[in-house]
Amino acid sequence: MKRSVFALLLSAVGAMAFSSAAMSETLVNIGIVQATSGGSAALYGVMQKNGAELAIEEINASGRLGDYKLIGIHQDDAGDRGQSVNIFQRLINQEKVAVILGPTLATSAFAADPLAQKAGVPVIASSNTAPGITDMGDYIFRTSPPESMVFPGVLAYVKRKYAPKTAAQIYGIDDTLMKSAYAVHKKALESEGIKIVATETFQKGDVDYSAQLTKIKAANPDILVIGGLAEETANIVRQARQLGIPPSTGILGANAAISNKLAELAGDAADGFTVGSGWFIQYDSPKNKAFVAAYRKKYNSDPDNFAAQAYTSVYIVADALKRAGGVSDLKKLRDAIAATKDLEANNGSFSFDDHREPAVAPKVLVMKGGKFILAAD
Amino acid sequence: MNAWITQFFASYSNIIDLCLLNSLIAYGLFLALSANMFSLATGGFMALGAYCSVYCTMVLGLSFAPAVFAGALLAALAAAAIGVPVLRLRGDYFMLATFAFTEVTRVVALNWESVTGGAIGIFSIPRYTETWHLVLAVAVVVYIAHTLRRSYFGRAIAAIKQDDVVAQSMGVNVFAHRLALFIASGFICGAGGALAAHLNYFIGPGDFGLARSVDALTYPILGGVNALAGPLVGAIFTTLLPEVLRFSNQLREILMGALVVAIVLYLPGGAMSILKLRWPGATARETKLAAATEQAQS
Numbered sequence: 001m002k003r004s005v006f007a008l009l010l011s012a013v014g015a016m017a018f019s020s021a022a023m024s025e026t027l028v029n030i031g032i033v034q035a036t037s038g039g040s041a042a043l044y045g046v047m048q049k050n051g052a053e054l055a056i057e058e059i060n061a062s063g064r065l066g067d068y069k070l071i072g073i074h075q076d077d078a079g080d081r082g083q084s085v086n087i088f089q090r091l092i093n094q095e096k097v098a099v100i101l102g103p104t105l106a107t108s109a110f111a112a113d114p115l116a117q118k119a120g121v122p123v124i125a126s127s128n129t130a131p132g133i134t135d136m137g138d139y140i141f142r143t144s145p146p147e148s149m150v151f152p153g154v155l156a157y158v159k160r161k162y163a164p165k166t167a168a169q170i171y172g173i174d175d176t177l178m179k180s181a182y183a184v185h186k187k188a189l190e191s192e193g194i195k196i197v198a199t200e201t202f203q204k205g206d207v208d209y210s211a212q213l214t215k216i217k218a219a220n221p222d223i224l225v226i227g228g229l230a231e232e233t234a235n236i237v238r239q240a241r242q243l244g245i246p247p248s249t250g251i252l253g254a255n256a257a258i259s260n261k262l263a264e265l266a267g268d269a270a271d272g273f274t275v276g277s278g279w280f281i282q283y284d285s286p287k288n289k290a291f292v293a294a295y296r297k298k299y300n301s302d303p304d305n306f307a308a309q310a311y312t313s314v315y316i317v318a319d320a321l322k323r324a325g326g327v328s329d330l331k332k333l334r335d336a337i338a339a340t341k342d343l344e345a346n347n348g349s350f351s352f353d354d355h356r357e358p359a360v361a362p363k364v365l366v367m368k369g370g371k372f373i374l375a376a377d
Numbered sequence: 378m379n380a381w382i383t384q385f386f387a388s389y390s391n392i393i394d395l396c397l398l399n400s401l402i403a404y405g406l407f408l409a410l411s412a413n414m415f416s417l418a419t420g421g422f423m424a425l426g427a428y429c430s431v432y433c434t435m436v437l438g439l440s441f442a443p444a445v446f447a448g449a450l451l452a453a454l455a456a457a458a459i460g461v462p463v464l465r466l467r468g469d470y471f472m473l474a475t476f477a478f479t480e481v482t483r484v485v486a487l488n489w490e491s492v493t494g495g496a497i498g499i500f501s502i503p504r505y506t507e508t509w510h511l512v513l514a515v516a517v518v519v520y521i522a523h524t525l526r527r528s529y530f531g532r533a534i535a536a537i538k539q540d541d542v543v544a545q546s547m548g549v550n551v552f553a554h555r556l557a558l559f560i561a562s563g564f565i566c567g568a569g570g571a572l573a574a575h576l577n578y579f580i581g582p583g584d585f586g587l588a589r590s591v592d593a594l595t596y597p598i599l600g601g602v603n604a605l606a607g608p609l610v611g612a613i614f615t616t617l618l619p620e621v622l623r624f625s626n627q628l629r630e631i632l633m634g635a636l637v638v639a640i641v642l643y644l645p646g647g648a649m650s651i652l653k654l655r656w657p658g659a660t661a662r663e664t665k666l667a668a669a670t671e672q673a674q675s
Contacts, residue, residue: 037630075623078630081584085391085577086620093388110500110579132500172496174487176581179496 025069028327030056030317031091032074033084033102033112034310040229041079044127044306045104049074050299051126051307052101055314058294065318068326077103084108085115092119098327099124099337101313106130106176113140122334124316126309129255130180134356139334141356143278143309143316147184150255150276150362155188157364157375158274162250164222168198170212170236171227175204181254182227189225197221202232209236213243223250226257233257234265241269250274258305263370273367278360279308279347280372288346312345319343390508396616397511398573403596403608404518405565408525408558410602412537415468418459418475419593421482422452422563424585426570428486428493431502431580441505445571452567453560460559464552479590486582498581505575514572515609518565523605534558566593599640601647610648 032052035045056072059065073095077084084103091097092115099122103109106128116123117137125133125142134140158164167189172178189196198219200212213236216224224240226233233253240251253275263270281292281302291311295303303311320336327333338356342349351359364375386393402419409416430448433439439447455478463474486493493499525531533554536544541551574580592615600611618636622629644650 037627076629078619080619081577081579082391082395083619086389086395089391090388093384107498107579107581107583110498111577114504114578130497136501174496174582176497 024067026067026326027069027071028321029071029073029091029095029097030314031087031095031097031100031102032072033077033087033091033100033104033108034074035079035104036074036076038076038078038080041104045076045079047304047307048102048104048126048310050295051303051310052314054295054298055311055318057298059314059318065321068321070314070318073097077108079105079108081105081108081111084112088112088115092116092121097121098321098330098333099317101126101310101317103128106133109133109140110136113137116140120330120334122330122337124313124337126313127306130176131184138338138356141316141337141352143313143350143358144306145255145278145358145360145362147181147255148188149357150278151184151188153362154252154274154276154364155192158223158250158252159192162223162248164194164250166195166197166219166221167223167225168200168216168219168221169196169225169227170200170202170209170216172204172229172232173201175229177256178204178227178229178232178254181256185225185227185252185254194223202228202236204229204232206232207235209239210243213240213245216240217243217245221249223252225252227254228257229254230257230259230262231265234262234270237266237273238269247272255305258365258372260302260304263367267370270367271369274375275365275372276362277305277365277372278358278362279305280363280365280374282371282373283347283363285346285348287344291346308346312347312350315345316340316343316350392616392620394506394508394511394576396613397508397515398569398576399593399596399612399616400515400609401511401518401572402566402569402593403600403612404515404522405562405569406593407522407597407602407608408565409562410597412534412555412558413541414464414555414559414562415472415594416475416559416562417472417587417590417594418456418478418563419566420585420587420589421475421479422456422566423570423573423589424479424482424486424582425452425455426567427574427580427585428499429567430571431499431574432492434503434505434575435499441575445568445575448571448574449564449568452570453564456560456563457556460556460563464555464559476587476590479585479587483582483586486585493582496582498579498583500579502574502578502580504578506572511572514568519605519609526605530554530557595637597647599637599648601649603646604649607647607649614648 032049034049035041036049053072056070060069075087077087091100100116101124103112104127109125109128113123113136117139120139122139126144128142129144129146131146133142169185171182198216198221200216202209226236237251251273253273255277258275258277292303316337320333320340321327324332324336338352341351347360353359365372366375406419426448429451430444433444433447459478463471466474487496533549536549537551537554545551596611596615597608599614601607618633622632625632640648
């Protein structure tokens with residue numbers, strides 16, 4: 001009995017394979033290199049894998065690509081650079097992918113992206129915000145806006161609201177992301193003529209910031225700018241208010257600090273906390289509402305901006321594939337991706353600029369009652 | 378066939394390179410372990426080798442070979458500098474001191490921005506390391522380890538490993554032998570760091586921390602510290618494991634941990650002792666030897 005069921009299954013699978021071959025489908029392999037294990041990188045990696053796989057499912061179901069069927073091949077690099085390179089090599093040479101989405105960490109990108117550039121396979125990152133990513137070559141794109149793209153908008157808003165003359169900065173010294181955010185903040189503050197009266201540092205995983213914040217309080221700045229990830233930022237915001245830095249001193253954060261965890265950890269103290277982002281969950285557009293609903297339905301949780309950016313990456317590929325007329329020539333595909341213009345995406349209309357960076361309108365978000373809302377002027 | 382080989386190499390060359398690189402470091406540790414030195418300095422040595430060689434190629438414009446040599450030499454010097462005071466410490470204290478060295482190196486790399494790029498690291502490093510460089514390096518190190526074992530020096534080391542007090546009383550200069558081995562270990566790990574830096578376009582302070590030191594220690598221990606091929610087997614096994622287990626997705630880390638624990642539990646002599654299980658001749662010879670020793674002792 002068991003055997004006959006098995007045989008039946010086998011023949012069914014065989015028939016399916018036949019029928020799909022008969023339909024003359026062209027399979028397009030898409031490499032998804034995201035860390036789903038290995039510490040904090042997995043937080044970002046899982047979100048992006050989910051976003052990308054959701055988009056692939058939707059596109060295949062919609063039939064908008066005709067005979068082309070997208071196949072997502074996810075590989076976990078565990079946030080380890082050596083593994084990212086291993087995976088890139090295999091995806092490019094063995095799986096013959098048309099495009100690679102990822103990798104999760106900028107340090108992995110610096111090691112692995114040159115291989116794709118050399119092989120002429122386009123790469124679209126959706127979480128690398130470090131400077132220099134797209135400088136690696138003309139096949140390297142990203143949908144994650146770098147800090148330098150969103151922060152000027154945040155500062156412009158804060159200038160209107162707080163009219164600051166002085167600022168204090170605090171940032172993580174041992175992390176690529178936090179440190180490059182600091183440099184961007186510093187440059188923007190200086191170019192706006194705001195005087196930096198105190199600069200303090202911390203290390204990843206620190207929990208007590210009272211020493212640094214006491215010094216900052218003594219300097220009495222008009223605004224406080226934090227270059228940190230979600231957890232550190234939340235602690236700093238909470239402790240700053242506890243130490244008596246008044247609400248009239250606005251607190252600004254980095255793009256990477258946006259997380260649902262922030263409100264949880266910082267509580268009421270986070271009210272008024274201001275950041276810039278390419279996407280946020282309440283962004284009001286039919287496309288975004290559909291994305292959020294579909295994501296919730298499939299994964300039973302809310303997407304974050306990394307999931308949203310990975311989702312957009314897949315739609316960019318699908319759109320470019322259509323315009324390039326297939327994936328037989330990856331140079332053509334690359335050119336089509338580079339020419340992406342005013343694509344209807346979940347964060348408004350999406351284009352790539354000349355440096356293959358995302359050109360989306362940055363949104364200034366303010367924390368209110370535990371939720372990020374669009375800043376009202 | 379030829380096309381197949383080309384494709385295989387294109388798909389897996391980085392894995393092969395990593396296996397060789399880790400083997401090289403494993404032999405560096407093997408030398409230290411052969412005189413009972415549980416060194417956690419590997420991360421620090423590799424960082425010195427990496428940053429020094431990158432400085433040589435990218436800032437000073439030296440060619441690759443002298444840059445690697447400079448990196449290795451700097452790490453060897455550091456090994457000598459910390460070895461002199463620290464090698465007088467025993468067991469746990471030695472381990473702690475070498476751990477401190479690795480941490481200090483990492484923190485210096487984090488803060489010396491003009492040379493190391495700080496937390497952001499150095500990118501766009503030219504890729505000079507070729508597979509044959511690594512093969513050559515491993516071959517040379519294996520040859521040296523092999524010759525050493527058969528020399529007077531090797532016998533003295535073996536005596537130190539058994540019991541350093543007895544070795545000392547037999548006229549072996551324990552300190553000098555350990556120092557020499559530790560410096561050699563530093564040299565090899567420094568060269569490994571230099572080769573690693575020119576393999577993947579990028580280095581950062583996070584690459585050479587405690588995790589690196591512990592990994593390096595696992596290679597020879599897993600493979601077997603008594604057999605010459607032990608470090609090679611251990612390094613290849615540990616490097617391939619995450620790739621081979623890739624199919625298991627979320628279970629991967631659990632499986633890796635379980636396998637390592639299983640080896641430690643059931644093959645306490647390292648993976649190489651599996652050969653002995655399969656090789657009755659070797660076991661018989663050993664039993665005979667043990668019996669003879671017993672006789673001689675009684």
